[in-house]
Amino acid sequence: MRLDDTRSLGRALTLLSLIATDRGKTSFSTLTKELGLPTSTAHRLAAELLKHGLISRIGRGKYDLGVAAMGFARGREFNDILAEAARPILRQVSKETGLTAHLGVFEEGMVTYLVKSNGASLDQAHFTREGMQLEAYCSGVGKVLLASLSEVDLDEYLSAEDFVSATPRTVTNSCALRQELARVRQKGMAIDDREIAEDMMCVAVPLHDGSGRTIAALSLSMAWSDQAAAQIPALSLKLTHAASRVGRNLGYA
Amino acid sequence: MRLDDTRSLGRALTLLSLIATDRGKTSFSTLTKELGLPTSTAHRLAAELLKHGLISRIGRGKYDLGVAAMGFARGREFNDILAEAARPILRQVSKETGLTAHLGVFEEGMVTYLVKSNGASLDQAHFTREGMQLEAYCSGVGKVLLASLSEVDLDEYLSAEDFVSATPRTVTNSCALRQELARVRQKGMAIDDREIAEDMMCVAVPLHDGSGRTIAALSLSMAWSDQAAAQIPALSLKLTHAASRVGRNLGYA
DNA sequence: TTCATACTCCCACAGTACGAGAATTTAAAA
DNA sequence: TTTTAAATTCTCGTACTGTGGGAGTATGAA
Known part of the structure; x- marks a missing residue:
């Protein structure tokens, strides 16, 4: 796979796993800064993750895993x-x-x-x-x-x-x-x-x-x-x- | 948000939720056909999802949720x-x-x-x-x-x-x-x-x-x-x- | 109210993601 | 084993997506 063939997807998934680890403790802007993601890009990706229920907004500048992410684990080890x-x-x-x-x-x-x-x-x-x-x-x-x-x-x-x-x-x-x-x-x-x-x-x-x-x-x-x-x-x-x-x-x- | 601003991400997440629903019963090619995803594109996206542990390969043409998806639900309702x-x-x-x-x-x-x-x-x-x-x-x-x-x-x-x-x-x-x-x-x-x-x-x-x-x-x-x-x-x-x-x-x- | 921060919008451009098709690999059938 | 069908990977020119700086707006806290 060419390295940058899936940049937006890769970035979004990295963001997702950061949020999954952090569980809404750290502010979104801090996380994206760590990743070096420009604000507008970060929000664009977050909006899509949100739309698919993978993350949810739990406050101003705070995101946590969403309801779709829950369904994933159901009965599976x-x-x-x-x-x-x-x-x-x-x-x-x-x-x-x-x-x-x-x-x-x-x-x-x-x-x-x-x-x-x-x-x-x-x-x-x-x-x-x-x-x-x-x-x-x-x-x-x-x-x-x-x-x-x-x-x-x-x-x-x-x-x-x-x-x-x-x-x-x-x-x-x-x-x-x-x-x-x-x-x-x-x-x-x-x-x-x-x-x-x-x-x-x-x-x-x-x-x-x-x-x-x-x-x-x-x-x-x-x-x-x-x-x-x-x-x-x-x-x-x-x-x-x-x-x-x-x-x-x-x-x- | 402009509609096609996050096409690859959107497609990948749709694919992910299909896989999450189907739980490896249906073959990958069938799923992507339903979505109208071209083969090469579908595999490119799947490879990235795999890399991030969101899906796992459970056989030829069969994918199921991955280990990262598990971690998500941990202790959360x-x-x-x-x-x-x-x-x-x-x-x-x-x-x-x-x-x-x-x-x-x-x-x-x-x-x-x-x-x-x-x-x-x-x-x-x-x-x-x-x-x-x-x-x-x-x-x-x-x-x-x-x-x-x-x-x-x-x-x-x-x-x-x-x-x-x-x-x-x-x-x-x-x-x-x-x-x-x-x-x-x-x-x-x-x-x-x-x-x-x-x-x-x-x-x-x-x-x-x-x-x-x-x-x-x-x-x-x-x-x-x-x-x-x-x-x-x-x-x-x-x-x-x-x-x-x-x-x-x-x-x- | 004021302020700081979060978020959205805009838009021109770089370069990513696209996808057809060919080539290759794979698993199972013959 | 060979055959076969399907899965998967590769290639590559280009269309158009995704980008990101900056401006503008919304929001919540003090």
Whole structure:
């Protein structure tokens, strides 16, 4: 897209998001000054936003979100949007690879699986369901999400959790987990090698929002084998690709 | 405003509201065809909406609301916006007239008062509070709101309610109330002449949304007297004016 | 009332947004 | 796999939208 092809629209939307953030605390003229918008232009755009109900006037020089903006959220959660935006892409990846793909988010110390797309055979991650919550420390998705936590959040998590072994390879030592998470952070991907089930492995990568924060993780699960292990770099690349496509679907540059 | 001064913005917002209504059921190309938007233009606009997070891609040719649109609604209700948009105008009216102004909406068979702006003296409607719910059949605001109900909704209301007299003049007969509401509908205003309190009267007018539906009512209350009664036409006009200003604050043409 | 600020209007001009059509990508059907 | 239809992106000359300074008006506060 040519950069200035949608200048008025872009400016108006920036203005809108400023108003949405500010919630009528700051005067309109102050906001537009920050944006460097000329008065007449700003008012012209505001009038159109007003006409469409996206903003409302709550006083002289004060605007807040409008009634149309309300209707938008009705019965819809961030997670729903994320799931719908990701679903077609996960479906494609699982079709291409024959493996089962997941998308999960971190909620209250657990991983919530928002999307599951089954691969060709059913012996991969047959126990997961959409909406299911699982422990974070023993899955690829979980490790990616934990790796994105701040120091304090991670400390809290590590001290609150009670780590039980799902398999002999599960990492249950808080120190070892810290090190593992550091590796994940550095590599930008996590591997679960028979840590959650004896005969399973998976790769997982983060999904970043526009500002680089990890908001979810994608994974591919497969039955464990030497040859499967060999494919991991390629799969991880594919997943990263998929993640950035999901990001694009959500409007993250 | 010159009509085509904000064409791209206007088109984009129309597109946005279509998507918001449709929720990804209809394909993008169908929507744009309905709007008569050329393909390339439509995609250019959609790309910008996407970039700002107002829409998200949920599949090939499918778009739904985006994550930014979510953030908008956070902790905000339609009633809040209505109240904030109306408050400065009611304040002005009550200052000009010295009377107490109210704005109320119909909720579950009762009137909820969203805004109260006190006049000069305190002997008008001293018993009302913002957020208070009162019976609809005996106040000006209530009568305006009842007058806007559909036949079936009104039938339901009339059969469900138990009408008690607040004063000797309160209309408690369901037939008489029907006639009174017809008058209100025809005149576009309601008068409460000592029906809720012995020494009080008030005028009320509807607030219409863009499509003409009554979404709220505004009123002015005063102590009863012959001279006060004589002012009612002028006050009603002023209120109608105020209502249309509130409407403008909300973006209703 | 006065004052400061918000808002609207005007209009000539710069350059954005337009949109047809071609090219490319994509997903699903065959 | 190939085929096919639809979605999406690209290109580019130009029409006309959007711009923004400035003047003028409206508004609310003191």
